[in-house]
Amino acid sequence: MEKKRIKTFIIESIIIVVLGLFIGTTTGGSPLFGDLNFIDEGQFASWTNQMLLGKQMYKDIYITYGPLFIQPLYILFKIVGPSAFLVRLYLTLGSIIGIIIGLYIVYILNISKIFRWYIIVLALLLPIVQIRQALGLLVLIFAAKSIKEKSLHSDFLSGLLVIVSFLVSPEIGIFSGFIVFLCYLYRFIIEINIHKIILKFSAFIVGILVPSIVFSLWSSIGGWLGDYISVTKDVLFLFSGINIPNGQNFPNILSLAPNNIDILSWVRFVFSKEILIYWAIIFYLSFFLYIVLKLILIKKKEENEPLIMLIGLFGLALLSILIGRSGIGHFYFTLLPLFIVLIYLMQKGLFLLKNIKGINPEKILLVLIMFVIVIFSLRLLLINRPNIFKIIDLPSAILSSKNNPSFTGPITISKDQKNYISSIQSFINLNSDKSDYVFFLTDEPMMYLLINRKNPTRYDLPYIANNKNKRFELLQDLIVKKPKYIIENEKDWAVDGIDNRTRLPEISKYINETYHFCNKINSAIIYCLKK
Structure with missing residues (x-):
């Protein structure tokens, strides 16, 4: 990036950090106020505190995430002392880092300021960003750079980050690794210089092997490598939709549709939480149709086309999580890649609108598509409004005396x-x-x-x-x-x-x-x- 854009990126990143720490992200919550989440935050609190009490990861504790997601918090607990506040702060910082990675992608894609802030506001007000899926996107950044660069650095880093993301969240590592592998396979088929692709793929494999060897040594010395493999394998199948512990399967659009012609019933159906998943599927299908038509009709490729295509594939992969976990919380988790794709399309649409004179069917269609995307965003904000309105409690939370129970920390709770x-x-x-x-x-x-x-x-x-x-x-x-x-x-x-x-x-x-x-x-x- 040029110096002016780097300066703007740094300023916007600082704003995100400040807002994230004060008002919170609705994924991690504010470190200053809000009742403790006994399940999502509670898992991290329990795992790390049980480790402090002498239990061993995976062997004595059934941990559903990778060790690199747990170990930093465990180290913080050892240094500072355990508290729910530290868990909240740790998860909030992870979300903030995730938002900044998303912002960096938006800069790479040359998205305008208005659409940048569109996604920043959504990322702060909706629980769509965690460090987990952001690491997957980071893998794709280097995979896309690898296509443009002759050096092997990006290939090595993409391989290294695949393992890092796997050791944070196994499914994210699998999704991002599989997409990068498909990318190399495609390049191997179409590339004339096969030797070059083999060399770059080899660098990718070395990037995978280096952290894998380090991790294997660490976990073997700790005596929990076998338990980690067993638990991780179990977790991947546990939430696959085949052996699922909870009963929310993918919503059946036919069974949910009204059996009458009442307009109000159909409006409620179309905007229901369950049907929003189908909105996402339609958006992705539209995006890939746009890409295919563009490749056919316009031979000249854009510089950042590989990155946005990889992000679209990653978003589709994330949607597969909803086969077994279709609740609104898990749906939010899949949305960061989708919103990056949507603002990319909205910017393209706005450019076309400026260049289309008069009123014609093409212009009406573009306006309609952009309107639907905005309505989709507003509906998600409406669903999350109870959490958004909690921001009003910020002044009283800062000024109130805490007098909290032990191990809670300086958070204002009810x-x-x-x-x-x-x-x-x-x-x-x-x-x-x-x-x-x-x-x-x-x-x-x-x-x-x-x-x-x-x-x-x-x-x-x-x-x-x-x-x-x-x-x-x-x-x-x-x-x-x-x-x-x-x-x-x-x-x-x-x-x-x-x-x-x-x-x-x-x-x-x-x-x-x-x-x-x-x-x-x-x-x-x-x-x-x-x-």
Whole structure:
């Protein structure tokens, strides 16, 4: 980039950092305020705190992400001390880095200022950016550079980043690696200089091997390489839609469509959360149709065409996640590549509009397409409005006195959540010590950090132990380790409306036979071992 654009990029990046740290990203939340997310943030809090208490990654803890996503937080916990605030800050910084990577791509694509800020605002107000998918996009940046450059640096870096992204989030590493491999395969078929492609592909493979060897040595010395491979393989199949622990499959458009001709019913159907997935599919199909027609009709290729095509393929790959996890939260996760593609198309459309004189069908069609894209964005903002409106609480959050429970940190949380945490902490601290196990039957992994006690099982989220083998493994751990207390929150959110007593019948039976009710604190029922 030229000096002026570099300066603008740095300024906009600083603005993103400041806004991200104060108002937060709705993916990571603000480090200053907002109730703790007991599941998403809670997993990281539980995993890292269990490691501090002596457990080993993957061997003793069922971790659904890669070690490079967990290890930095573990190091921070060791240096600064564990807290929910540190988890929030860590995840928010990851989202901020992701937004800046997205901004860098937008600069590479020469997107105008208005569309740059369009995507920046969406990235801050919608939970569409995490470090995970941003690393996948970073792989594609170097893969696209490799096409234009004679040197092997970009090939090596794209291979290295494939492994880094895999060790952060396995599915992202697989998607980005597969797309880059297809890119090399295509170049091998069409390239006249085969020797050049073989050399560049070899550099890519070396880039893969170097971090792979380092990781293998690290995990082998730590004694958890085999457990990592086993858990990662299980996680990839667990959420594949074949062996899924929750019941939200890909929405069937035919079963969701109204069976009448009422206009209002059809409007609700078209703008429903479930059907927005089909909007994304239509956008991608339109994009690839545009690319194909452009390649056929216009022989001259644009400089950044390979990058936008790779991003489009990556976005389609991310959509495959929704086959087994079609909820709105996972849908948001797939949207960063789509919005990059959409602003690219909107800029192309705006350029064409300026060059089309008068009113004609082509101009009307372009305006309609751009209008649909804006409506799509507004609908997503409308769905996320409860989180967006929380920004109003920022001034009071900064000025309020915290007086938070232990291990929470300087985050302003609601009075109800503060009371819930404090009351359980008080009970556990008075009636147990660090050597005692405590098990949460409901999905509240954050509580393992907040009470600073070991989980007797590998599963911080019991619902993940969904198949028979896992249920019996969990049961065996409870039998052998005999947790002093088992806690069940009556108001806890049940995944897909199925509570863990229904999902884990053997565990429910064991609790009924071996434990008895001994206390109720707020909405938490506490069970004690029968004497």
